[in-house]
Amino acid sequence: MPDSPKVIFFDVNETLLDLAPVKQSVARALGGREELVKVWFTTLLQYSLVATVGDRYADFGEIGAATLQMVARQNDTTLSEEEVKEVLKPIRSLPPHPEVAVALDRLRSAGYRLFTLTNSGTEALEDQMSNSGLKPYFEQLLSVESVGKFKPHREVYSWACDYVDESPENCMLVAAHGWDIAGAGWAGLQTAFIARPGQVLYPLAKSPNHNIGDLDLLADRLT
Structure with missing residues (x-):
């Protein structure tokens, strides 16, 4: 087991924030077909990677809107x-999962440096963190917009580590x-997989350092 990280980066959508409101809104728009x-x-996600490979960055929200129109057309x-x-619209005011705020507070109080690292654009990220009440827990809100590529491109993670002036092995x-x-x-x-409902690991990837059900359990391990 590696040493505890000095810096912890958090994905935002589904990891910290509950996507249920936007899922419900999308399902209604698509004729109730959940x-x-x-x-x-x-x-x-597919077209965010198309944009990355094609070197044509567009805001994640713009890609989300375009692909929703595509899926709608595919289904008449x-x-x-x-x-x-x-x-x-609900994606900018998603609620946090129940355990998130307390877990972030525990991690920050234990001395970890906390940052977001999300595919959301900077403007949407600011709204998401402010509306969810989670912004005060983070040293800074980082978005892939600063790189012009989407996760999981290697450059995104390398940029984030350089930005916080830590080596990758000291970051999670x-x-x-x-x-x-x-x-x-x-x-x-280092990595920690939060096994939200319906989410699974990629079998051909390295195993995460932590494979757990929620952020409370991660805080238990790291503090």
Whole structure:
């Protein structure tokens, strides 16, 4: 087991914040078909990677809106730009998972430096952290917008470590997504997988340092 990290980076959507309100909004817009919510989110991730590989960065929210229109068209539904904006509005005011605030407070009080590291753009991230009440727990809010590439590109994690002036082995990424854990592990960071419902690890990636159910358990281990 490696030494405790000095810096902890947190993914935001689904790791810290509960996506249920936006999932419900998207399902309603797609005719109540809840199974299409996962299709939309997978398509969003796919085209964020298309943008990264193609060196054509666009805001995560813009890609989310465009891919929601794609999924709607694939299922014989038409959504205007204004309708899509309204559907996705809840993403800026998502509630934190119940244990998050207390766990972050414990980690910060124990001396860890806490940062976000999210695919959300800087403006959306500011709204998310302010509206959720989580902003005060973080030293700074970091977004991939500063890099112009999306996670899990290696450059994102390397940039974050350089930004906080720590080596990758002294940093940890906490995330509820197997692809994010994979990318951070390959970049040399310590990792903690938060097994939110429906989330699984990528079998071909390095095993995380911690594989746990929520942030309380991570705080127990690190403090």
